[in-house]
Amino acid sequence: MSDAYLALEDGRVLEARGRVPGRTRGELVFTTAYTGYEESLTDPSYEEQVLTFSYPLIGNYGVRDERFESSRVHPRAAIAREFTDDVVEWLSDEEVPAIDHLDTREVVTSVRDQGAMKCGIAVGDDVTPEDAKAELKQCKGMSEHVDIGKQVSTPEPEFFEGDDGGSDATVALVDCGAKGSITSSLVARGADVHLLPYDVSADDVAALDPDVLFVSNGPGDPENFTQAEALVDHFVGDLPIAGICLGQQVVANALGGSTEKMTFGHRGVNQPVRDLDTNQVVMTTQNHGYTVADPGELDVTQVNVNDDTAEGLESEELNVITRQYHPEANPGPHDSLDFFDDVLAMADEETEVALAD
Missing domain, CATH: 3.40.50.880 (Class I glutamine amidotransferase (GATase) domain)
Known part of the structure; x- marks a missing residue:
């Protein structure tokens, strides 16, 4: 396992467990769906977003490509209370950063109360909170993609x-x-x-x-x-x-x-x-x-x-x-x-x- 940090637009930096390494940024959103993680992750409507699952365990019935809604994973990163190894292997193949072992209730309530916000994520053996903040800083300077x-x-x-x-x-x-x-x-x-x-x-x-x-x-x-x-x-x-x-x-x-x-x-x-x-x-x-x-x-x-x-x-x-x-x-x-x-x-x-x- 590697280190992971999630930098939020409200100034907080949350520590997590890194499951798939990488650095990225995007709009932080959440889904309350308790099933359908394969469909959600392959839904093109999540393009350029960072998807948080409010349901605590993601991956409890495996990964089957016949459930996919498109040919690839669209969120820039995925967050859960806990990902199973099946989902981690899939996201790793897709090169999509993933983190877990953080309080997703806190993440969800922050978005609910403050609105969808920009975030930065850094995952790896040698990352620091400053790396996640650097990703967030780049995200803040970006306008919404007009040719998405x-x-x-x-x-x-x-x-x-x-x-x-x-x-x-x-x-x-x-x-x-x-x-x-x-x-x-x-x-x-x-x-x-x-x-x-x-x-x-x-x-x-x-x-x-x-x-x-x-x-x-x-x-x-x-x-x-x-x-x-x-x-x-x-x-x-x-x-x-x-x-x-x-x-x-x-x-x-x-x-x-x-x-x-x-x-x-x-x-x-x-x-x-x-x-x-x-x-x-x-x-x-x-x-x-x-x-x-x-x-x-x-x-x-x-x-x-x-x-x-x-x-x-x-x-x-x-x-x-x-x-x-x-x-x-x-x-x-x-x-x-x-x-x-x-x-x-x-x-x-x-x-x-x-x-x-």
Whole structure:
């Protein structure tokens, strides 16, 4: 084992046990999920962040790559009360620094009370608190990465054929950092999915003749995804439009709304969401640090029970439906899987109208 230090933006330096050596920095966030560490660590929405697990033991059911949501680990570092050797071996292979044997309750409550903060991490046989402070100092001088989409998006278009017996819809999925489960959820329902780069042009989308434009989740500030926003503005009224997480924020910005950064965000698998029409509450999986402040031309249809932030936006007139949470879960409850059915039903209805014309 090696030495490890975590330098926080509030001036504290916490000592820990080093599990994977390295030095890094990023925005310190936490997840309350008690399962799904493989899915969380491979979620592109954690790009450039330092992920703290509030659940004390991480790795108790091993590591299996069929649970991964992408091809690599995205957080810059991982923190837990205790990591098992399986997870440590995986993070070591990925060259992602990892520390444990510190009071993660203190870390989580600090972020909860003060908000997501910058941090620096130093792990190794000869590191000192000053090394972690030096990483933090570099982090403080950095602005949020404005082209973060390039780091998480597919570099080239990919095609996934839908399973037989379902919808015949063709989905243009703009990959701003999409979880693999979004694609598989659509494919399982019969949709053909074109996974497209985050900066794909409107002409390239139009050439696919899709039945729905779908903007995915992703990391960072939604205002950085200007091309995805331009696509929504270009196709709204002509194509049904859907979005998940960052996708909801991008759609709202494109349609006259606005977004803002939250104090510490929603990250976990137990966020309660209330539907304003039915008053039904479902439990959801979430991972985001921004929220829709003004829905613009859209109607708020669902809200978070804890803080009343917008969780669902819709417009029947514009054929738009979005969710702030992750209906595909993985990990998490499957209360809201029918969102994908609603999206494809919207696309199928549009196709029927076109055929009738």
